[in-house]
Amino acid sequence: SKRIIAVLPGDGIGEEVTAEAVRVIEKLNAATDAGFECVHVPVGGTAYDLHGTPLPEDTLSTARDANAILLGAVGGPKWESAPRELRPERALLGLRSELSLFSNLRPAILYPELADASTLKPEVVSGLDIMIVRELTGGIYFGGPRGIETVDGQRRGFNTMEYTESEIKRIAHSAFRAAMQRDKRLCSVDKANVLEVSELWREVVTKISSEYPQVELSHMYVDNACMQLVRAPKQFDVILTTNMFGDILSDAASMLTGSIGMLPSASLNADGKGMYEPVHGSAPDIAGQGIANPLATILSVAMMLRYTFTENAMADKIEAAVQRVLANGLRTADLAREGETPVTTSEMGQAVLDELV
Amino acid sequence: SKRIIAVLPGDGIGEEVTAEAVRVIEKLNAATDAGFECVHVPVGGTAYDLHGTPLPEDTLSTARDANAILLGAVGGPKWESAPRELRPERALLGLRSELSLFSNLRPAILYPELADASTLKPEVVSGLDIMIVRELTGGIYFGGPRGIETVDGQRRGFNTMEYTESEIKRIAHSAFRAAMQRDKRLCSVDKANVLEVSELWREVVTKISSEYPQVELSHMYVDNACMQLVRAPKQFDVILTTNMFGDILSDAASMLTGSIGMLPSASLNADGKGMYEPVHGSAPDIAGQGIANPLATILSVAMMLRYTFTENAMADKIEAAVQRVLANGLRTADLAREGETPVTTSEMGQAVLDELV
Ligand SMILES: [Mg+2]
Ligand SMILES: [Mg+2]
Incomplete structure (x- = not known):
């Protein structure tokens, strides 16, 4: 073929x-x-x-x-x-x-030879090798209803953050498979303490994890994940997250390397x-x-x-x-x-x- | 009194x-x-x-x-x-x-004496003095409709990111006032290239800016803002943003300082x-x-x-x-x-x- x-x-x-x-x-x-x-x-x-x-x-x-x-x-x-x-x-x-x-793979790798290029201290980022798996075709960027309407004489802008079980399942499989090719640690990032859509996300990802017993699954809230990327980015192997959170986190992670000219990506x-x-x-x-x-x-x-x-x-x-x-x-x-x-x-x-x- | x-x-x-x-x-x-x-x-x-x-x-x-x-x-x-x-x-x-x-003020200040505590290089963060103004009582954390429903035999989680004109106005005024007390530069962070709620946000903030002619207003997308906080955080004076974006950005900004024991906050x-x-x-x-x-x-x-x-x-x-x-x-x-x-x-x-x- x-x-x-x-x-x-x-x-x-x-x-x-x-x-x-x-x-x-x-x-x-x-x-x-x-x-x-x-x-x-x-x-x-x-x-x-x-x-x-x-x-x-x-x-x-x-x-x-x-x-x-x-x-x-x-x-x-x-x-x-x-x-x-x-x-x-x-x-x-x-x-x-x-x-x-639907599956956007964004590695953030910092070759030790280029560690100087980062705004972070070399000991914090040298040898960084993490992979962010971002859901790419769902979530709030595509969800509805959406728009700007007038209610009681004033305008209201609104968008819908949404995920179905099947959307979560397929991106979870993609992330677990990526983790199997790497260090077998997967951190799923959500805001399940506040958002129902994240609650479902966390539940479905946890369920899928039983099919990948070799992969160690953890969960983290998005605000903490962003902090941890700044504090100790090398703690991560694979990060799985939604479209919008992934948009933010993958850009932050790529900037950690200081060398955006070095970073590849895949959309699967x-x-x-x-x-x-x-x-x-x-x-x-x-x-x-x-x-x-x-x-x-x-x-x-x-x-x-x-x-x-x-x-x-x-x-x-x-x-x-x-x-x-x-x-x-x-x-x-x-x-x-x-x-x-x-x-x-x-x-x-x-x-x-x-x-x- | x-x-x-x-x-x-x-x-x-x-x-x-x-x-x-x-x-x-x-x-x-x-x-x-x-x-x-x-x-x-x-x-x-x-x-x-x-x-x-x-x-x-x-x-x-x-x-x-x-x-x-x-x-x-x-x-x-x-x-x-x-x-x-x-x-x-x-x-x-x-x-x-x-x-x-509704107005959460989160300064991120790094006294030169403590610059070592940051994971970022001293020249990038020493003397950092920025203020994030986060909307605290609206947005997706409080918006509706929200929940988990079953459609065609599978579950769907959903939340609503929403802002009304009056909600945006009052937080914008709060941020412009904070900027007037500081270096008079305000950067409003949104995702107006994708989200309607951000489109309205940007329009209303821009309109309010005419009441503060001394303040220099700029706009930035949230993914870029997160990158810029890592790349060159000292470029900012006051950052104005929504509840969820502010949750993420203010935590990232506080971690830039490396000294969370030093950071105050206000909710006005x-x-x-x-x-x-x-x-x-x-x-x-x-x-x-x-x-x-x-x-x-x-x-x-x-x-x-x-x-x-x-x-x-x-x-x-x-x-x-x-x-x-x-x-x-x-x-x-x-x-x-x-x-x-x-x-x-x-x-x-x-x-x-x-x-x-
Ligand atoms: Mg982006
Ligand atoms: Mg937080």
């Missing part, structure tokens, strides 16, 4: 960073019988310029037929005046909902199909200069190998190659400190290729 | 820390014509033991008749098996709602009446030993002077006295580093009194 990867470079530095990631995939093809096939299609502002929509039908069907999607980044000032429903970012929402990508459906993309955006200010950091996108390929293709050995090899490149002192501009000479996007990509053995 | 302060020591270390704060108030009485009158009443588990309820009618009416309330802390393992509606913590909810204390109504309390809890593990840190409660008195009695000069004096005590090297056990000999609760209280000139 074919192993098709839809490559959606998108906008800004998306083109440059996915190019390096594709070179990594091609090297795996050459060195093994992995047999990955990459199909390039446009998305975001680039697709809007070509076809009048950020998510053309051909792009969506290519993504749907593929086993995995590698996305660069979308957006930029060029498309800020586009109608709201045709903005580049809508393509991401469209892909997530059309492909039911129930069958392990996934969209993989760097956390950083399209960075229009440095696009086209060949200086962007391709490591987050290359590490997104490692996640793809692990979570969609269960090629854990290949994933390990990519991650080890990245680590060696950093240990060798290579730094793109975003990582370089004063006095360090930055390498280009393709030099960094080539260095990873050279370490991939 | 009388200036009555209801003193509610509560449970655990509450008694010890409020005693030192009352000595500060008495010294102000002796040295000036301030004329504060302290009335002591029980609250929390202590009140439950005495009267079978954590918020006796006499305590509530004393609090209602007072100009300000000084609260120690409530709760402890002794009362964990009490019925839910009679738990010590219910007294806080009762006081907040009965007195309409529309008339400037307020309840003042340390952020730390009742700490039953060290209760009765005379080693608790009284500074958060003493700093709560400073907030009381500033926000209820508009005695800014007195507030300044207390804060300056605390700073000098720290500069002199005095540390209670929670602040003492290896090799430093901690002082007792009353020694710390006495040191502040001695510096109060």
